[in-house]
Amino acid sequence: MIMDNFEFAPAPPQRCPEAYGPRANNNQKRCFQLAQAFFKDGVRRARERNERQLDLERRLEDPAVGPRREQLWKLGGMSEAKYLRFLRTKEELSNYIPIKTIGKGYFGEVKLVRKKQDGKVYALKRLAKTEMVSHEQLPRVRAERDALAESDSEWVVKLYTTFQDSTSLYLLMEYLPGGDLMALLIKYQIFSEDITRFYAAEMIMAIEAIHNLGFIHRDIKPDNILIDREGHVKLADFGLSKGFSKSHDHSYYRELLQKPAPPNNKPANRNSVNLDEIALTVSNRAQINEWRRSRRLMAYSAVGTPDYIAPELFTGQGYSFEIDWWSLGAIIYECLVGWPPFASDNSYDTYRKIVNWRQTFFFPDDVYLHPNAAHLIRSLICDASSRLGSRGGAAEIKAHPFFAGVDFNSLRRIEAPFRPHLESDEDTSCFPVDELPQGEGFSNGPTNTNGTNGHQATASNFQEEEVTPEMCLPFIGYTFKRFEKTFM
Structure with missing residues (x-):
């Protein structure tokens, strides 16, 4: 064909990002990242x-x-075929009967619910979209969803499905009726070396399972170590976890140390006991345990509980999976000694102690620890470059003399030291439900992603509002449905 008589208009010039406003550019970036996740x-x-x-x-x-x-x-x-029908079925809040609120946090709440279709009991975590967007929590939401969706480990709380409506996000998870490790520490104050070894070994398996998926948890603490009906542990609350994806990128700990100290050194986010007035000794365990109860209140704040966080997160240094092993060392210390190694009455002082750990870390003179236990803790609470697990991962820690004789592959077949006594599948006696406001139906009030027991999440408003691109684009591809059991 002869094309001489045709005239072609020049191609339009390619427009640079500066030609659009910040809102359009932000939406473009979100679309790109979330479309990737959706097709993945x-x-x-x-x-x-x-x-x-x-x-x-x-x-x-x-x-x-x-x-x-x-x-x-x-x-x-x-x-x-049944699973494909399940994928096409719209999941919504009306499919569940609320039973009791079992947790609250800064951006959400968690309720014990019963599904109308199968009559089974689940934990339903609810997060407010407006709070997620306004407080820049989108990477935390995505990281938690991705970590739970990709995991099929017996050491991680199982996520069955996620869904959303115009105002909220929902995660339907298995209900673990045994409460959390913090509740056991409050009840028994201190563990023997054998009991500590059992829980430490199971925590190693749980942390290893998450690391194998390519995620760093970053918030390992007793409140996030949940107990199942057999007394074994499962890791939960991945709101601070970091995957190596752009959609998980955030700076949660940025400028924490630049915040001013509380005026007159008064307690911040603690409501009952001033720890600075208590000598950390065995004779004062009752007062220390009362402080530990008040520590739960910090989990309702946006900052959370810093007692178990590695110093690399505050100092701006690079970090990797080894930061979770620092947290393990801090928990082992608390189990054997009775309080966290950097316990303070306010988060500001705790941050400072952790950053200056070489001057502030010590073992109390009146607490005896077996040399293997003390060596393990010192091998975990130390410089990242020499920290146990920084080179060989979980295998390095499993090989430590403290775990001599432990068969890590058969831990879940061993009878747990403490097994919850449950009256029914709705039993919530292991959760501090009396401290939480209870009401009929799903609350329209406060809700947070950062909870004290992994089922927790709170404070926001779930009132109906206009659906805008800012409330839609960040949550593309959020929906997840697990093949196993959810549709049985």
Whole structure:
């Protein structure tokens, strides 16, 4: 074809980002990052379906299957069809009957709920979109959702599904009725070396499971170590976790140390006991335990509880997975000694003590620790470059003499030191529900992502409002539905 008679208009000039306003540029970045996450979920779901088919085909090749081959193939197809229908079914708040509030935090709340369809009990975490956006918590929400969705470990609280409406985000998780490790510390004040070894070993398995997924938890503390009905632990509350994705990038700890100290050194975020007036000795355990109860109140704040945080997060140094092992050392210290190693009456002083740990870290003279226990703690609460686990991961810590004789692969088959006594599947006796406001239905009041027990999350307003791009774009691809059990 002769093209001489055709005239083509010049291509329009490519417009630079400066040609648009900040709102348009921010929305473009969010769309790019979240579209990536959205299609990643689609690819993952297709791969998982293919793997299930290959696994079923391998099972059918077993001669022992015999005449049941056709029946198993048909059941597999029915399960897949049921799951596809489940994916198309809209999940909404009206599908659940609220039972009791079991946790609150700064941006949300967690309720014990019963699903109308199957009658099962779950923990439903609710987060306010407006609070997530206005307080720049979007990376925390995405990190928690991704960590729980990607995990299929017995050491991590199971996420069944996530959904949303115009005002809120929801995470439906398994209900762990045993409460958390902090509740056990409040009840028993101090653990023996054997009991500490048991919980430390299980925490190592839980932290290792998250690290294997490529996530750093960054908020390992007794409140986030949940106890199941058999007395074994599961790791929860991934609101501060960091994956190596742009959508997980945030600066939660930026400028914490630049904040002014509380006036006159008065307590901040503590309501009952001034720790600075208490000598940290064995004889004062009752007062120290009262301070520990008041420490739970800090989890309702946006800052959270800093007692177990590694110094690298405050000083602006680079860090990696080893920061979670510092937190493990701090928890082991508290289990054996009775209080955290850098306990102070306000978060500002705690930050300062942690950053200056070489001058502030010590073992009390009146508390005896076995040399192996003391060495393990010192090997975890130390410089990141020489910290146990910084080179060989969890395997380094498992090989420490303190864990001699521990079979890490059979921990969940061992009887736990403390097993909760439960009256029913709705039993909440292991949670401080009496300290939380209870009401009928789902509250329209406060709600937070940072909770004291992993089921916690609070304070925001869930009133209906106009749906804007700022409330839609950040949450594209947030919905998740697990194949196993959710639709059974």
